[in-house]
Amino acid sequence: MTDTGLAFLCGTDLDAYDPSGPAAFHDSSPVLRHRYRQVADWTGVPAGRLLGGDRPRAGARERALIGRLALATAMLGIHDVLAVHRIRPGVLGGLGVGAMVAATLAGALPREALIRTLADGGGPGGPEPAGAVALAFLPAGHDPEWYRGALRAGVRLGGALGEDTGGTYRVVLLTGYGDALRRLAAEAPKGAVRINGSPGVTVHSPLGREAHGTMRRLVTGLPFTAPVLPLCSPLEARALRTAGEVSELFVRNVVQPADLGSLTAEMHAHGTRLGLVLGPSLPRNLLRFPFPVVHVESPADVARAISAILEFGVEMSPAGHHRVPYRA
Known part of the structure; x- marks a missing residue:
């Protein structure tokens, strides 16, 4: 059916x-x-x-x-x-x-x-061997400086996934070299960037x-x-x-x-x-x-x-x- x-x-x-x-x-x-x-x-x-x-x-x-x-x-x-x-x-x-x-x-x-x-x-x-992917949680109303800076430093937007279930955050898919994403995760507020646990599966x-x-x-x-x-x-x-x-x-x-x-x-x-x-x-x-x-x-x-x-x-x-x- x-x-x-x-x-x-x-x-x-x-x-x-x-x-x-x-x-x-x-x-x-x-x-x-x-x-x-x-x-x-x-x-x-x-x-x-x-x-x-x-x-x-x-x-x-x-x-x-x-x-x-x-x-x-x-x-x-x-x-x-x-x-x-x-x-x-x-x-x-x-x-x-x-x-x-x-x-x-x-x-x-x-x-x-x-x-x-x-x-x-x-x-x-x-992807190229050093590629990685991460989920980032951004405020619903604006792009914070740590995110804008990352986009200028080798991290790329892989996809817009919409809001979280509570409407508090926008969830985006980020791609980039592993070192760049790890730096971003260290600079962002705790928990705001979650690097994929399966390296090498880079999308979009x-x-x-x-x-x-x-x-x-x-x-x-x-x-x-x-x-x-x-x-x-x-x-x-x-x-x-x-x-x-x-x-x-x-x-x-x-x-x-x-x-x-x-x-x-x-x-x-x-x-x-x-x-x-x-x-x-x-x-x-x-x-x-x-x-x-x-x-x-x-x-x-x-x-x-x-x-x-x-x-x-x-x-x-x-x-x-x-x-x-x-x-x-």
């Missing part, structure tokens, strides 16, 4: 990736185990590594590779688990790796093509020049088609309607700042009454959305999603012509 009132949000690794939820899904769901076996066949990366095994011993670039494959696999698999429960989206969108996964779930690219692209070094996870960043060039080369051979479901851009408030627009998103997504507010505003314009965040891809209870949001990271969250669907009046109807054909 599908309904335009239900959005699927595919985030990116903005905080330390926690594999415990996907691991619990893997233990309990044959559907998810099949997805991990399939990705292992396509990439040579075994399920154990995608679920967190041996990652601390890997180098920065290998961690980036495993990180983007692990997150993409978890989101694809959780989508499939929800489909077993006849929960399907009416609109999709995402940030970073999640934008690419959302395009695939909207029917614009086969899954194998997505996974092989991520494994080949495409996507916003292959000018640091991604190498990945940007790789992605531009890779997309020329990818079999994009027009999305079957509405696909919202993370870069501006609009829906992508053609294969060419999705292809260009893959390229721009690597280096251009994201705007979560524009993404969710476009979802809201499509009639979204409830959003499901797939996988451990956005921080829980941190960001304000224009509609209720439920995070689906572990098996227990499926029941919460079903309860929210009933609570917020998301009327489900047969998928009909909106059904996305499975494209492995």
Whole structure:
């Protein structure tokens, strides 16, 4: 069943990736185990590594590779688990790796093509080795001097994530070299800058020049088609309607700042009454959305999603012509 009132949000690794939820899904769901076996066949990366095994011993670039494959696999698999429960989206969108996964779930690219692209070094996870990412919490009404100074000293805005749930702070994604972000964290008020615990997974960043060039080369051979479901851009408030627009998103997504507010505003314009965040891809209870949001990271969250669907009046109807054909 599908309904335009239900959005699927595919985030990116903005905080330390926690594999415990996907691991619990893997233990309990044959559907998810099949997805991990399939990705292992396509990439040579075994399920154990995608679920967190041996990652601390890997180098920065290998961690980036495993990180983007692990997150993409978890989101694809959780989508499939929800489909077993006849929960399907009416609109999709995402940030970073999640934008690419959302395009695939909207029917614009086969899954194998997505996974092989991520494994080949495409996507916003292959920065220069010293790159890092952080979340910064700014006063709602102005940019403090410590933040303005950092933007002049090598730190770059990677995305505007909107206000926190209480409306006290604006949350922004910052990218830059690790040394520059550590200096910023030391100069800012305590707790105002939180450096990502998963180094090497830089998104929406000018640091991604190498990945940007790789992605531009890779997309020329990818079999994009027009999305079957509405696909919202993370870069501006609009829906992508053609294969060419999705292809260009893959390229721009690597280096251009994201705007979560524009993404969710476009979802809201499509009639979204409830959003499901797939996988451990956005921080829980941190960001304000224009509609209720439920995070689906572990098996227990499926029941919460079903309860929210009933609570917020998301009327489900047969998928009909909106059904996305499975494209492995």
